Amino acid sequence: MCGIWALFGLDAKPITCICENFEKISHRGPEAFRLEFDNRVKNGYLAFHRLAIVDCLNGMQPMRLNQYPYLFLLCNGEIYNCNKLGEQYNFKYTTKCDVEVILHLYAQGGSDNVARSLDGVFAFCLLDIEKKKIILGRDPYGVRPLFKLYSNAGHLGISSESKGLINISKRIEEKYTLQPFVPGNYEEYDLLNDGRTKFVQTINYHKPGDKPHFLAYTPWNTLSNNDVHENIRKLFSAAVEKRLLADRRIGCLLSGGLDSSLVAATLVQHAQKHNLPYKIQSFAIGMGDSPDIIAARQVADYIGTEHHEIIFSPEDVAEILDQVIYHLETFDITTIRASIGMYIISRYISQNTETTVIFSGEGADELAQGYIYFRDAPTAMDAHNESIRLLKDIYLYDGLRADRTTSAFSLELRVPFLDLQFTNYYLSLDAAIRQPQNGIEKYLLRSAFDGTGILPSNILWRHKEAFSDGVTSIKKSLFQIVQDIVEDKVQDEDLAKAHVKYPHCTPKTKEAFYYRNLFESYYGGQAEVFTPYFWMPRWVKDIADPSARFIKHYSADVNNDNDQQETISKIEK
Numbered sequence: 001m002c003g004i005w006a007l008f009g010l011d012a013k014p015i016t017c018i019c020e021n022f023e024k025i026s027h028r029g030p031e032a033f034r035l036e037f038d039n040r041v042k043n044g045y046l047a048f049h050r051l052a053i054v055d056c057l058n059g060m061q062p063m064r065l066n067q068y069p070y071l072f073l074l075c076n077g078e079i080y081n082c083n084k085l086g087e088q089y090n091f092k093y094t095t096k097c098d099v100e101v102i103l104h105l106y107a108q109g110g111s112d113n114v115a116r117s118l119d120g121v122f123a124f125c126l127l128d129i130e131k132k133k134i135i136l137g138r139d140p141y142g143v144r145p146l147f148k149l150y151s152n153a154g155h156l157g158i159s160s161e162s163k164g165l166i167n168i169s170k171r172i173e174e175k176y177t178l179q180p181f182v183p184g185n186y187e188e189y190d191l192l193n194d195g196r197t198k199f200v201q202t203i204n205y206h207k208p209g210d211k212p213h214f215l216a217y218t219p220w221n222t223l224s225n226n227d228v229h230e231n232i233r234k235l236f237s238a239a240v241e242k243r244l245l246a247d248r249r250i251g252c253l254l255s256g257g258l259d260s261s262l263v264a265a266t267l268v269q270h271a272q273k274h275n276l277p278y279k280i281q282s283f284a285i286g287m288g289d290s291p292d293i294i295a296a297r298q299v300a301d302y303i304g305t306e307h308h309e310i311i312f313s314p315e316d317v318a319e320i321l322d323q324v325i326y327h328l329e330t331f332d333i334t335t336i337r338a339s340i341g342m343y344i345i346s347r348y349i350s351q352n353t354e355t356t357v358i359f360s361g362e363g364a365d366e367l368a369q370g371y372i373y374f375r376d377a378p379t380a381m382d383a384h385n386e387s388i389r390l391l392k393d394i395y396l397y398d399g400l401r402a403d404r405t406t407s408a409f410s411l412e413l414r415v416p417f418l419d420l421q422f423t424n425y426y427l428s429l430d431a432a433i434r435q436p437q438n439g440i441e442k443y444l445l446r447s448a449f450d451g452t453g454i455l456p457s458n459i460l461w462r463h464k465e466a467f468s469d470g471v472t473s474i475k476k477s478l479f480q481i482v483q484d485i486v487e488d489k490v491q492d493e494d495l496a497k498a499h500v501k502y503p504h505c506t507p508k509t510k511e512a513f514y515y516r517n518l519f520e521s522y523y524g525g526q527a528e529v530f531t532p533y534f535w536m537p538r539w540v541k542d543i544a545d546p547s548a549r550f551i552k553h554y555s556a557d558v559n560n561d562n563d564q565q566e567t568i569s570k571i572e573k
Contacts, residue, residue, distance in 0.1 A: 001412035002061070003028030003049035004074040004146075005164050006125050008134065009155040009196035010171070011043045017168060022047045025164045028076070028407050036062050038072070040129050043195030046074055051410055053078070053246050053357060059097030062127075066094070068107050070130035075099040076144050076160055077122025078414075080242040081214055085117060088215065098245060102126065111135045115186045115205045116213040119242075119420060123181070125158050132191040140206040141363070141418045142183030142395025145403055151176035154196030156189060161404070162329050162530070166523055179529045183395050184208075208391035209427035212420045217242050228429060232448040235426075239419035240266040243359065244274060248412075251281035251355035253345065254305070256295025257462060258442060259361025259370070263416055265454045267359050268303045281355050285310040285345040299459055310348045312341070314481045320344065321485060322518055327408045328400065331505070331519035331527065333512055334535045334546035335401050337478065342405040350409035362402045363417035365464075366390035367426055368442040369434055372464060373537035375441070380431035386538055387427065387434075394418075397535050479547060486514040504528050508544055 003025035010017060018035065026033065029049030037045050048061040063073040082098040085091065091104040099122070105114045106126055114126070115137050123146035126135040136158060138146050149157035149165045153174040159165045162178060169178050181187075184207060188200040206212075218238045223231045240263065244250065250271070252264045264282055271280050282305035284296030293309055300307035317340055324343050325336060349355055365371050369383055377383035399418075406413045416422070426434070429444070437443035446460055454460075490510040498513055499506045504527055507513035516527070523530065536546050 001028060001051045001053065001407060001410070002076045003160045003164070004061075004076050004123065004125060005047040005049075005157075005159045006045060006074060006127075007155075007157045007168070008041075008044045008191070009153070009194070010157075010168070011195070017171060018045055018047065021159075021164050021168055022049075025049060025159060025161050027410055028160055030410050032060065034060060034062065036072070038129065041127070041191065041195060042193070044127070044191075046072055046125070046127065048074055051356070051412065053248055053412055054098050055096035055247065058095040059100075063095075063097070063100065063103065065100070065103055067092075068103055070128060071103050071107065072127040072129070073099065073103050073124065074126075074158075075102060075122055075124035076146075077120055077124065077139065078243070078245055078412075079118055079120040079122065080245060081117075081119035081217065084119075084215060084217075099124070106135070111137075111186055111188055112203065112205070115203070119212065119214050119217060121415075121418075123160065127191075129191075134189040134191055134197060135186060136181060136189075137186035138181045138183050140184040140208070140210075140420060141391060141423075142180075142399055143403070143413075143415060143418060145395070145400070146181040147178065148181045148187075149176060149178045150197075150199070154192060154198060156197040160407075162523060162526070163326075166526070177529075178526060180395065183392075206420075208388050209424060211424050216421050218421060223425075228433075228444075229448040231425060232445065233452070235419070235422045236262070236416065237266055237270075239416035239422045240359070241270045241273075242419075243414040243416055244270060244276075246357045246412075248356040249278055249281075249354045250276070250357045250359065251283065251349065251353070252305070252359040253342070253361070254282040254284050254296045254299060254307070255292045255361075256284065256297075256299055256459065257292070257361070257464065258446060258460065259364035259417065261295075261299045261361075261455050261459050262364075262445075262449065263359050263361050264299065264305065265303045266416075268305060269454075279304075279306045281306045281308060281353060283308045283310065283345050283349055285312060285341045285348075287312060295459060295462060298456060302456055302459075308348070308353070310345050312344050314476075314484070316344060317478070317481050318485050320347075321482070323408075324405070325515060325518045326522050327404045329404065329519075329523060330396070330400060330531045331512075331515040332397060332531050332535055333515065335397050336515055337482065337547070338398070339401045339405050340478065340482075342401065343408065346406045346409040346411055349411060356410075357412045357414060358406055359414050359416065360402060361417060362398050362413075362415045363391075363394065363423075364442065364445070366394055366398070367417055367423055368445045369436060370442045370464060371537065372441060373540050375436045375439060376539035377435065378539065380435050382539075383435050384427070384431040391418075391423070396531065482511055486511050490514050490517075502527070505531060505534055 005022045029051040032050040035047040046062040079098040082101040121139045121143035123138045123144040147162045151172050151174040187202045189197040254264050282300050286293035490513045
């Protein structure tokens with residue numbers, strides 16, 4: 001994980017501008033930084049904040065190789081098939097840094113060869129001085145962030161987070177756009193003599209569910225023709241194993257729910273297989289004996305991690321709420337709520353341990369239909385299309401949350417459920433078998449691991465909690481804690497006029513109004529681009545809040561667990 005930043009074509013006090021803005025993403029790479037310009041590129045600057053994960057001694061960026069003196073590379077990412085590509089094309093690597101392969105791929109086959117060949121997560125900017133080209137690219141699910149600033153006059157800026165560009169936009173007199181770079185795309189620009197740029201083309205090289213173009217980590221012909229469960233287990237295991245690529249200590253977030261527990265259990269298996277010289281640390285967060293704390297404790301004891309429990313209070317929530325919104329760069333209600341615990345747990349990991357690489361379960365709900373409202377899908381194909389929509393936009397919501405809360409404390413996130421081969425296979429299965437069955441979300445995923453002993457049965461079949469219930473006590477949920485915090489910070493008369501002040505995604509509650517006010521103070525004028533819509537359940541009537549706690553199926557209590565276990569028993573019989 002790192003922070004990448006570049007600026008082309010701005011000729012008014014550029015050094016001052018760089019110093020003011022490049023530093024705003026230093027949390028993404030606190031160990032070293034570098035700023036470069038080349039006399040062959042007028043008004044062109046490349047900058048990098050590094051968090052060393054692979055090849056800690058080398059691999060500094062902007063990366064240049066002696067064999068390609070005309071190429072400069074900025075990349076935030078991990079390329080899991082770098083060794084396979086090296087063998088396939090007989091590349092001679094200069095460093096042990098996985099992103100070096102991007103330079104070789106480009107030199108050999110151009111822009112298209114890069115994006116379609118990479119199995120990994122990445123956001124990159126490649127400068128070709130010889131051909132006067134700039135190429136930008138982002139991984140298919142947007143696991144690694146990238147923002148782009150572009151003006152009609154040809155100013156081009158890129159940054160891992162928008163906070164590194166927001167003030168630059170105010171210095172540009174021409175019409176401009178500042179927006180997230182769309183995942184699964186790469187773009188080409190011509191570099192003009194005065195340092196400005198000319199947009200050439202955007203190419204979409206991958207959509208959610210597409211079959212990858214690269215040689216698969218697990219050869220397709222090794223999968224079973226008739227055992228779907230075995231294939232799911234095999235591909236998920238491979239998705240975790242390939243993400244062990246790191247020279248830093250690896251740990252995992254563990255809520256005790258299905259997704260994080262499967263990731264943690266599989267991670268421990270591979271850590272033992274590869275003889276990692278340390279015990280995997282797991283991290284759970286909650287208030288007192290919240291449901292997540294209790295379940296995570298059971299999982300950690302079962303799989304044998306070095307377990308940490310982070311207990312937080314309402315006062316902690318009040319302390320960090322504004323910081324969370326600044327780091328997230330969104331005003332989406334459910335994204336902010338779900339970020340609170342992840343922000344606090346990331347702070348703990350950074351301040352109290354040496355773990356730097358964090359595995360997590362993001363993507364499973366989108367891919368495997370884990371949200372409770374999937375029970376109400378009219379048809380199997382409607383449910384499938386909703387999965388595709390959620391995955392396409394995950395970079396604006398859950399993916400954004402996961403990246404920003406961890407990177408705020410210089411941690412690198414890894415998400416096996418968004419592995420390209422795994423998602424392609426899972427989405428290719430018959431839509432009907434991927435739907436909730438008998439009131440149980442992610443039934444296919446649970447069934448694939450049932451009877452394997454990888455997790456206790458009650459964890460494997462644990463019902464989905466609303467995050468605000470999972471981490472907090474029965475006495476008071478996180479939902480209510482937040483309502484109490486914002487109650488006196490928003491006046492009734494201001495909320496009544498919210499539709500005038502904010503016609504886009506108009507806040508309907510004091511909580512939403514507070515979030516929007518704070519967002520505008522940081523990122524004014526960007527609401528429609530950064531957050532095009534509020535994340536809300538589909539096919540559910542008469543609700544105005546995104547929390548699962550307002551859906552009729554939801555019941556976060558012990559009786560619900562008992563009822564679900566009875567349903568499972570009937571199915572098995």
